[in-house]
Amino acid sequence: MKKTLILLALVVGLMIVPFFVSHGGEYGGSDDQAEGQILVVAPHYKPWFKPLYEPASSEIESLLFTLQGSIGTAVIFYILGYYRGRREDHAGD
Template identity: 45%
Template sequence: MTTRSKNLLLLFAVIVLAVTPLLFVNGEFGGADDAAEQAIATLKPSYKPWSSSLFELPSETESMLFALQAALGAGFIGYAIGWFKGKSVKNKNND
């Protein structure tokens, strides 16, 4: 199998993995927090939370922090992959 065909196969797999969940969600994207609140309200309607947040961030700030976390994680993973790739190329050249 050539490198080009492997890359096309991987690209197709990524597209399928990205699109498939969208077909089953039907436009309803809910977080785990909302699902937990609904489950608790269903199981025990008289439940009172024993703590609350010290402060509420605006949703834009939460989204920005989440995007920043994702970008830092992707940068770290990209750096690690490049480092290992460079290390293997260096070892090949030394042999």
């Protein structure tokens, strides 16, 4: 029971600490940092491709990124569950 409470407190701490750790109040992803570094190294660089869809705001972009990750996770765990269930069904044969 004590171990469970400690782990729960750590999880809650990991969820709350980022709200208090501030980097100037601005959130930027690694894509933005990579673009900045490319422009420093090669200022005349032109991208090979243009995005098919440019979200209206960074919030929508974050939502779409999270949705993509969630769908990918759901597919992976569905497949794992399917094969585990199939293995358990055949274990009794």
